Amino acid sequence: MRTVTRLAGFAVGLAAVFGATYGVGRVVDRAPVVEGRHDGDAAHATDERGGTADRLPGGLLVSERGYTLEPVDAPPGEFAFRIAGPDGRPVTRYEVAHDKLMHLIVARRDLSGFRHVHPELAPDGTWRVDTPLTGPGQWRAFADFAPTGGEPLTLGVDVTVPGELTERPLPAPATSTTVDGYTVTLTGAPQPGRTSSLTLTVSRDGQPVADLEPYLGAYGHLVALRRGDLAYLHVHPDGTPGDGRTRPGPAVTFLAEVPSAGSYRLYLDFQHGGRVHTAEFTVVAGAAPTGDVPTPSGPAPTGEADHGTPGHGHN
Numbered sequence: 001m002r003t004v005t006r007l008a009g010f011a012v013g014l015a016a017v018f019g020a021t022y023g024v025g026r027v028v029d030r031a032p033v034v035e036g037r038h039d040g041d042a043a044h045a046t047d048e049r050g051g052t053a054d055r056l057p058g059g060l061l062v063s064e065r066g067y068t069l070e071p072v073d074a075p076p077g078e079f080a081f082r083i084a085g086p087d088g089r090p091v092t093r094y095e096v097a098h099d100k101l102m103h104l105i106v107a108r109r110d111l112s113g114f115r116h117v118h119p120e121l122a123p124d125g126t127w128r129v130d131t132p133l134t135g136p137g138q139w140r141a142f143a144d145f146a147p148t149g150g151e152p153l154t155l156g157v158d159v160t161v162p163g164e165l166t167e168r169p170l171p172a173p174a175t176s177t178t179v180d181g182y183t184v185t186l187t188g189a190p191q192p193g194r195t196s197s198l199t200l201t202v203s204r205d206g207q208p209v210a211d212l213e214p215y216l217g218a219y220g221h222l223v224a225l226r227r228g229d230l231a232y233l234h235v236h237p238d239g240t241p242g243d244g245r246t247r248p249g250p251a252v253t254f255l256a257e258v259p260s261a262g263s264y265r266l267y268l269d270f271q272h273g274g275r276v277h278t279a280e281f282t283v284v285a286g287a288a289p290t291g292d293v294p295t296p297s298g299p300a301p302t303g304e305a306d307h308g309t310p311g312h313g314h315n
C-alpha cells in the first residue's frame, strides 16, 4: 500500500511540474513508473542531500525550498542567471561542491547538445558564462549548487533559442561509443529504485587509457537525464583520486540511482591530455540493455517500450 501511495504522490508532483513549465494541463498522461520494488526500501533510502528517494529527482523544478533559478538578459554569446534566495534577493554566497561553486548543465529537450560548464559569479549574484546553448531549440538549463547555509540543490529552467529546429531521435542504447578518438565502453545497467554500479572504461587506439586526469575532483563526472522530463540524476563516483584505491583509469566506476524504469541519456565527462571529453550513452533502466524487449505477459509495466515508437506522448 505504501508503494501505491508513494507513486500516486509522485505522479501528482510531476503533473504539477509540467503544468507550471508549459502552462498546460495535460502534458503527461502516464507518470513514470517505478517497478519491481515491493519492500519499500527505496522510499527510505537517503540520498546525498539527506532527503529520501520519494522526493522528486533534481532539476524538475525552477524553484525549490525558497531558491529560484532566474535567467537574466545577457549580451549575445553569453548566458546569465541568478539564484534568488528565500529573501528574494540574489544569492551571493555558495559552497564549493565538486571543485566549483556552480555547475551549469544544459541539454536540448531531445537530449542532444549536452554541455557542462562553470559560470563566474559577479558580486551582485549574477552568474555569467559563454553561452553553452549551441543552436536553436528548446533547452533545459540546470543549476547545480549549494547555497551557503542551505542544502545542495539542482534547479532547472526552460530556455528557447529561436531558429529552425531539427529534432534528433534519441540514439539507440549502446554499450560503446567514441568521442574525440577515445572509445568508451559501459558495463552495468541502472535498475529502478536501487543503487547500481556503472563502470566506464576508456581506451584510445586499442590501448587502455590509464592516466586519466582528475576533473572536478574525480576521474570522471557523470550526469544522467531521463527521457520525457529531463529529470537530472545524481551519479556518485565510486572513489576519488588520492584515496589510495582509485586508479586513474582505464575504468571509472559510478554509483547510479535512477528513480524509474525508462530511457536515460548518460553523459560522462573525463579529462585526458589536458582536455575534457564527453562520452554519451543511451541506457534503459529496468529492461535488457537492447531496449527492444517485447512486453511480457503479466502486470509488470515497462518504460522502455516507447523507445523509437512515435505517438506515445513523450517529447
Ligand SMILES: [Cu+2]
Pocket: 098, 100, 102, 103, 104, 116, 117, 118, 216
Ligand atoms: Cu561542473
